[in-house]
Amino acid sequence: MPERTEAGTTSRSRRSPWVSHAVLIAGILIVVFPIYYTFVASTLSLQQILRPPLQLLPGSHFLDNYYEALFGGLGRVGGINVWTLLLNTSIVALSVAVGKIVISILSAYAIVFFRFPFRMTFFWVIFITLMLPVEVRILPTYKVMVDLGLIDTYTGLTLPLMASATATLLFRQFFMTIPGELLEAARVDGAGPWRFFFDFVLPLSKTNIAALFVILFIYGWTQYLWPLLVTNSNDMNTIIIALRKMISYADADTQWHLVMVTTIFAILPPVAVVVLMQRWFVKGLVETEK
């Protein structure tokens, strides 16, 4: 079909794999380079990092730096090692993600499938909280946490982050697409509210739950402002806060090689969650249930 090759659309679509790949590769290089350089820097000694020019190949201090970060103490944050930080951050991210999902799926279930007085009022109350930015709520919330004695506790770190209008809204929209006949058939089959929830609503929304879990885990993992306010003692720090505390204003004071190692550790868990849950997504997308 030579004359077709002459046509604009065809020749463009012939060339397009190269063009689009070039664009993609360029984009990936731009995004990946800082991360790559973080890794390179985590294998260098402090002196090598501070002395220009930038070294672009990994150095020889990989084992030393990682050993020191994992089992030694990170000077700036009061002798806390990376394990403690990872544990803290994991607890926070997991509690926030799981807590948000549990609370929002239950409230959406109530709003969609039950008829009770002021149902829509409750829905709108939840909806309106979306309109308040975090910063507006943060001082009153802090005061409440102080009064309840929840500073420097996991409860204090996670509880205020759990209520989620967005997730409630998402689940509500999904539940509204579950046909009424399904609920009725289940009722005829003897499924009460709890049975219907566990046998129908949960399995049907598992792909939604997986998607939300990824988003919320990363949201919890990268929390900055709230953990900064609500933790004082070093052993309650999350890895993000610790990173902030490790960086001093004077360049020479900062143990950049350990900062880089900690950064690598801060990146890995969210990446792992995305990679693992992505397989779930694909599975969920292929096996569309409806």
Add this chain to the structure above:
Amino acid sequence: MATVALKTVRKVYAGGMEAVKGIDLTVPDGALCVLVGPSGCGKSTLLRMIAGLEEISSGTIEIDGRVVNALEPAERDIAMVFQNYALYPHMSVYDNMAYGLRNRGTPKPEIERKVREAARMLELGSLLDRRPRQLSGGQRQRVAMGRAIVRDPKVFLFDEPLSNLDAKLRGQMRVEIRKLQRDLGVTSIYVTHDQLEAMTLADVLVVMNSGRIEQVGAPLDVYEEPATTFVASFIGAPPMNLLTPDHLSAVGAVLEGLLPADAVTVGIRPEDLGTVEAKSAEAGSAGLITFDVTIDVLEPVGAESYLYARVQDASVVVRLPGRAAVPETGKLKVAAPVDKLHFFDTHGKRVDPVPVAARRLG
């Protein structure tokens, strides 16, 4: 095995809309009762009230002598087949059928036995591991039936179960439902808006209109003696011709002595109308009425032909056997046996025809 008895059942919605206006109905044990009517006549609401999916505003519903008004659907010992099948999308065919039994705490071997038995009956044996979305419409319909059968209920409830199937499959499934219901002998209530489905399936035909029962009876009795003009025009396709005596007289029909005192409408089934030659042989001693119609269109459908015509401003359908040898335009003299005429009063209620003896005197 059970009878279902409804006593002055009413349904009033929150907005004051009265969907079901006092229904009294008894469905005998083992019978297939079809509720038929146009959309919005309350037939589905009534079925859902029997199922326990809608609350009963007043009156009582008894299943097998037990008042079930306050019982949950699962406690009423009923099984329902829904219009869109309502199969559980995330469960295999086997689990779809087993789910209700598991909830009742039926022992596992018994569940297995019952599901296999139902699957054999419905020819679903090879599909038990499939998910509903991997099935065709007809297969889904069977699974929905299977789910009802395994529960061994006292009553089957069908809510327009065939309306999502294509015409050919619908006919096939209709026969299967009838056969299955006969074999199992379970009392069944079946809702449909399709009068053909209603006629062919029913032991007891219930014609409903705007929340009320118009007529209850065996399908052919309802067909032959419709109690109201509504039933007359709803049951039968094409519907019964409804004309006023004035219309008929104006085109030459002689009704003297035939018309009961209160009658304001005369009904004639399309197949009871025909050419004078054909009908005079059929009528015998009963006599004929004859009148002229203006032909609009002739529709041959193979075994028969429908002649659409007018009597003044009223339209008339004549069902002619085979290929009708009638002109395609102009006037035609048609005839109907006198004993096939139906009469209705001003309220649309059936009026008995004038007895033969009185006719002669008149």
